[in-house]
Amino acid sequence: MVVAVSAGTAALVSAIFLSIRILRADVKDERIAEISETIRKGAKVFLHRQYKTVTLFTVILFLLLLFTSFSLEKANLGQFDELVPFSFLLGAFFSALSGYIGMNVAVHANSRCTEAAKKEMNAAFLIALEGGLATGLFVAGFGLLGVSLLYFFSKNMNIVVGFGFGTALIALFARVGGGIYTKAADIGADLVGKVEVGIPEDDPRNPAVIADQVGDNVGDVAGMAADIFESYACTLIAALLIGWKIMGEDKAMFPVMIQSLGIFASLIALVFMKKVTRSPFRTINNGVFSAGIFIAIFSAVLTWFMFEGNLSSYFAVLIGLVAIILLALLTQYYTSHKMPPVKEVAKASQTGPATNFLAGMALGLESTAMPVIVICAAMLVAYEFGGLYGIALAAIGFLSVAPLVVAIDAYGPIVDNASGIAEMTGIRGKTRKRLEELDSVGNTTKAICKGFAIGAAALAAISLFAAYIEDTGIIALEVTDPRVVTGAFIGSMLAFIFCSTLLKAVGKGAFTMVEEVRRQFEEIQGLREGEAKPDYERCIDISTKVALKGLLLPGILSISVPLIIGFSLGKEALAGLLLGNVATSFPLALFLAHSGTAWDNAKKFIEAGEFGGKGTEAHKAAVIGDTVGDPFKDTVGPSLDIIMDILGTIALLIAPIIVLL
């Protein structure tokens, strides 16, 4: 416990320290400061309004949980602790808080990054990276402290699971809301700005440009942070729950120790990344790699002492670490423009949008195979080392590098914004080049982090499934009973419906945005010539409204369906639902993320001069493919992460009630 508290505190203290350092850095250029301020305001407005909706949802669920616990108590079925509603609230609060702070750091870091790039690349790189790491450390710090303190003081897993449900709820809203926001703005800005009016990306004349920049922050920083926070907390909870049942209170702290190691490792990695050697990508790679080595070595030592020389738990953790490396390589293979798959998509663009589209679909569908096999293999091997507990530990190993992954993911929107600010303020020359180099790395790391988030969510879902099985004592599913099969069908179908709802929300949002941007170009005189300023706020408002409206259906579906199935068809049907959902959502999320990124990179490949370059029919087709891919990779794919886990936390939460039915 001492380790957990000191690691968690260390994480939070360093995060605060890093944040303060960024805030202290000067922004002398007034135009940079002004644009950054507009982005910041837009992001704040969205987050405040989003949190309002979320608060409403949270309060309703809190009251429902409160009501449930009291009425069960009255009926003398004291299986549902009355503290659950409060731990749920705490989880939601911590998750929202780390997203909020993280985004605030990011929107301050962007202008400092632009400013720093005027002098040298290294300083700009460090600001972006440290800004990202601050978010990562907040996530890990709050996650670790929240789960372990709750566990330590309550010794009641029901309460700890409540915390997990809270984090999953916020993650759902952050991912879905952020995803819809960012893509409605992005597609709207591109379709009118780039295609119809013919102005470059990030041009300040485009009314939707600020909304687009805001979107990067709410989607990739706040959304991603909440996503990983949830996987981080849920794997920890699942591991604690299983460990507690198997080995008793003390030894159960093992996963908490591993995650503490992960926090220290990320701080050490920062030292290795202080200086950009050769390329920013290499530097990041070295940092992550050294963190991995640190964890691999010290967790062996830890296991040795904690389990008196029995290293099987260590091997389970190690398998998780190996799985990340493999997944990262696979993502790179399927999404890098240097590899055959993306080249194939670019080639197919020559015969038009239809063949481009089919090639991208085929790529994404194919790309599901190896990651699924890797996760299955990890699961089977980890099981050999420690049963269900081994599987949960592999997930812990996988997520031990989470703070660093959040860091390099949040790095992306910071440098992207920094580069956008440079474009809008008319900065050219070396500064611009430096920022562009930093930004190009952001695109690669973003794809890898997306793969990480999907893998982490799948592992968390499997861990939650294992914990649910352990907790309900199901042991075996009676498949002769069609309720299990029904559960599996409904679970699988839920993933499809979820996708449909999100695609529709983005489509509607983009449509409204296109109309507004068109209107402004028509009605505001002098806008096209750069003599008048567009009304940025209106576009921000549209994205915000669409995103908040789009939250409702997914939110209601993902909470109500498991409850309905669980209470009407029983605990085994609910197990079927979890299994059916994760078995479909995991490959579906991979497919969407990889297809989307491949279309994006195929477009960039053509823009770099291949197959005729910009302005050709191939390029046009690739742009259309990229537009389709945008919501695939940034809205729908990432949101599927959450649905896998929110179903699991709900199942686990109602497990004590459902076993009594």
Added chain:
Amino acid sequence: MVVAVSAGTAALVSAIFLSIRILRADVKDERIAEISETIRKGAKVFLHRQYKTVTLFTVILFLLLLFTSFSLEKANLGQFDELVPFSFLLGAFFSALSGYIGMNVAVHANSRCTEAAKKEMNAAFLIALEGGLATGLFVAGFGLLGVSLLYFFSKNMNIVVGFGFGTALIALFARVGGGIYTKAADIGADLVGKVEVGIPEDDPRNPAVIADQVGDNVGDVAGMAADIFESYACTLIAALLIGWKIMGEDKAMFPVMIQSLGIFASLIALVFMKKVTRSPFRTINNGVFSAGIFIAIFSAVLTWFMFEGNLSSYFAVLIGLVAIILLALLTQYYTSHKMPPVKEVAKASQTGPATNFLAGMALGLESTAMPVIVICAAMLVAYEFGGLYGIALAAIGFLSVAPLVVAIDAYGPIVDNASGIAEMTGIRGKTRKRLEELDSVGNTTKAICKGFAIGAAALAAISLFAAYIEDTGIIALEVTDPRVVTGAFIGSMLAFIFCSTLLKAVGKGAFTMVEEVRRQFEEIQGLREGEAKPDYERCIDISTKVALKGLLLPGILSISVPLIIGFSLGKEALAGLLLGNVATSFPLALFLAHSGTAWDNAKKFIEAGEFGGKGTEAHKAAVIGDTVGDPFKDTVGPSLDIIMDILGTIALLIAPIIVLL
């Protein structure tokens, strides 16, 4: 048994009678005869070459099965009957035979239909319908006789299952091969002909036009027939297997009796369809409806006498019949241009191909919900009436109208070909109008039949799963063992890989076809002006080669993966694989079929004058959407039907061996 033999014989005799009547009809117009002859030859060439590949595969599997049965016998593990390889061969032969004859009837019926349309609509309608019904009756006749005779004489379910595996293998090849063939030709013909050269569809100057016509026959007649044949045989086998275990030999014949009723019902329905009243669609509807009523009434009587007044088996059958009606209505809702969903897609075409794609995707994804719920509800209610047997009986009820469904499906390509032949021979005026009216009905019935085939395959898969569970005595899946979860993941992923492989094959085929058609237009002088004849054979050859090459990977995957999982991870992992696969494949197939059809109909809706009509940007976007949708609905979606069932038959086949491990 007497009933089964007489029904089966009646089916075959009527089928032969109908076929002869079509062959006897005159084709006076020489040009019609000539074009029809070319299509016929192309279809024959493909089928012969396809059957060569298939024979090779079949012989290899036959030898493998033979080897297995002998070596098991030697090891004194006589669980695997040595007659299995022969029943496998018989199943494959019957399935191939009904596809072959059916297609032959269809390619003879098309010219007769064109000829008849010169005089009146009714005669043309009847020829197409009777041509289709001949195929339907061959399917049902061979299916019913094959399964019930094997069962009756061997009284060994292992042998009967071998028959099912044979039909599934042929179905796989017919669906996959036919699907790739037809879409490579179709996309190739359209992309160059309609888009680049600017000649109408079915224009005789287009070198790929005959390949396209052949494709309709090999895809929609031979492919569909083999698909339904397989579902028909497999549900019958599953119902027999479960019934035999539960109620003993005699009563187990109940499902055979129901299917016999189905055959008589389809013959009676023909009487109701002799005269076109109001519209062809109405007439077909009435026919199907009267057959349904016939089955509903007489199966009640049958059940009453067979089970001494206990009607629960009857209700299970009835649920299957109700499920078809609901599925058909749902398909119509999501794919008809008169309903809001397709209109929404057409509307989204206005902002370009990207929004058209996204809208079509969203529609397809959404459309999975209700059919899944219908099938689950049917399963749960049927289970209440008769346990696992009830579920198998619901599938039997669903498939009892199979002969009629095959009939109205095969009706589609016959009138489509007839209409194409009219276009190529320059027939205009009333004849043309009549054929177009008949053809437009074909599009609607095709979509509904596709929904039927998917539902039937899912129900067959569920029945096979139930039979596998019953046969291996698993009863309960130990979900604490990650092998079950691994199986589910691999099963789900297999559906994605399958899609990817097929999309790639179609893409490659279309690419090659485009190049060939372009070459011919460049090199053959006078082709554009209609003075020279194109080289149809080259295009037929390309489609054939692509289709045969495309068969290999899906064939190998779908046979080897269940074997590998079953023998390396055990019978429970294999159960997980079946469950994971059907839970993903069913909604995935619905999504692909509905999206594809919706894009097609959105295009037709715009062509009818909505949103600016032909030639607008909206129309262009809709054409691109339709091109993407073509392989979705005609290659990938239908092929997923088979993978669900082939996995089940293999599992059931190796069940007696795998339980010994």
